[in-house]
Amino acid sequence: MQTHFSLAQLADPDLAAADKILRTCVHCGFCTATCPTYVIAGDENDSPRGRIYLIKNMLERDEQADAIVARHVDRCLTCLSCMTTCPSGVDYMHLVDQARVRIEEQYKRPFFDRLLRDVLSVVLPSQTLFRLALMMGKLAKITGVPSLFVGRLKAMFDMLPAKIAAPAVTDQPGVFPAQGPRKGRVAILAGCAQPVLKPGINAAAIRLLNRLGIEVVVAEGAGCCGALTQHLGRERAAKETARATLHAWAREMNGPGLDAIVITTSGCGTAIKDWGHLFRGDADEAVARTIAAKALDISEYLVQIGGVSPAVSLPHMRIAYHAACSLQHGQRVLAAPKDLLRGAGFEVVDVPEAHLCCGSAGTYNLLQPEFANQLRARKLANIEKTGADLVSAGNIGCLQQLESGLTQPILHTVELLDWASGGPVPAALRRLD
Structure with a gap:
């Protein structure tokens, strides 16, 4: 794509980065085939290519963000399916993030x-x-x-949950020792929404890791990763929220040490792995890049340490694996969750149209319910086609988005792995007894 930024504009590092991203796009339109909003609406402005043109014109002409740009950028799920599809490697994620910041600063919403x-x-x-x-x-x-x-x-x-969970010990600061000889030490992200909605997820992860000889720490001061506010275009607020968690993990690294930072919410994982970019030009950029390099989805880390062996005989269960966008597109973690589930004794099947978002996308289902509900209905129909006994996913947003519409239980992948390797029956399955 040809651009016409002035030399004065290109002196701005962010605009220079945007120029490089824009020049990578070759207008091929491959992204339109896998963009959820374009698949639903059929509007070019609701495709990645269309949004790129809108963003280009806004940035290049140094125009004020207006209602049209805001509407179509707001409709983007940031599912990043377009980046998986793009043959040219367009860095759409950072371009749309920059657009959101500009819209938030310049456009006065209703x-x-x-x-x-x-x-x-x-x-x-x-x-x-x-x-x-x-x-x-x-x-x-x-x-x-x-x-x-x-x-x-x-x-x-x-979207209100059927039950509001009480605070769990496993989401409070503390050290959870390994069973037997210690083979590693990791920090786990407690996070913000997940401990309130489903504290059993991190509890399962900690039990499983402890049985595998891994010491787990919930670091004092580590909370939100900043992703939710970043996607609202509030980059400064996101950075300050993330900074507290960054410093908490840095203290652990510089003290007892960490082999990895394990994350059970893939939306958070995608954000944390990109902290080097979030903290670009900041005094904490170097430590942010170090932390980002240690961040792993729970499935990645489990594969890294040798996987999970089944310890109990479970009934035959067919699992429909829902690939969260932040995991499959944002982190490109594709095989690990399914391989782990199969290794634990489950039959695993893919969901048709697995590349399409379920409509959760952080706060998207609250801000764009019309699109989110259509995507949810489409995902639920595709899950139903699998004839699965259970559904598994690796992101709290997806679990909440789909749970009430399913005829079968939906669980985090790590809850199933914990159960198969000797942990308690997950709460979602106990309710079926």
């Missing part, structure tokens, strides 16, 4: 949009505020008032 985004950016990164918000939502739901809501308000109440 009042309710601004209010909702402000609330989400404050509440979601805090376990305490998020748990409180869910409790208030549950109380409001009892009154029946939310049944009168439509659009985004309805989407928020529809």
Whole structure:
């Protein structure tokens, strides 16, 4: 793609990076075939190629972000399927991130949009505020008032979990010792939303790792990774949130040491592996790149240390593996989760149209419920075609997005691996007894 940035514009490192990304695009349109929003809407502006043109014009002409650019960039899920498909290696992720920052700084959204985004950016990164918000939502739901809501308000109440979990020991700062001789030491991300919604995920991961001889630490001060606020275009806030977690892990690395940083939420994993870019030009850039290099999805780390051996005889179960976009497109982790499940004794089948997003995408299902609901319905129909007994995924957003629409339980991959190797029956399966 030809660009016409001035020399003065190219003196800005971010615009210089955008120019390089734009020049990589050859207009081929391969991305349109795998872009979820284009597949649904058929609108060129809701395809990666269309958004690239909109972003190019905004940046190159130094125009104020307007409602058109904001609408179509907001509709992007950041599923990164386009980057998997692109034969030219266009770095769409960093281009759309830059566009979001500019839109957030320049475009004045309608009042309710601004209010909702402000609330989400404050509440979601805090376990305490998020748990409180869910409790208030549950109380409001009892009154029946939310049944009168439509659009985004309805989407928020529809996503309320059936049960709000109490804080778990495994999500509090502490060290969980290895069973037997210690073979390694890792930090695990407690995170923000996942401990409130499904604390059993990290509990399963820690049990499993401990049985495999791995000491696990939940570092004091490590919380949110910043991904949720970053996707809202609030890069400065995302960086400061991430910085606290970065420093907490750096203290562990410089103290007792860490072999890896293990992440059970693939959306967070994609963000953390990209911290070198988030902290570009920052005093913490070097340590951010060091941390990013140690970050591994739980499935990657389990493969690295030799996998999981079944310890109990389980009934034959067919697992439909839902590949979270952040894992398959963002991190390019494709085989590890399925190989681990098969090694643990499960039959694993792929979901048709596995490359298409389920519509969760962080806060997307709250901000863009029309697109999110269509994608959810499409994903649920494809899962149903597999005839699976269970569904497995590696991201909390996907689990929440799909759970209420499934006829079978959905569990995090590590919960199944923990069970197969001697851990307790997962709570989602105990409820079936």
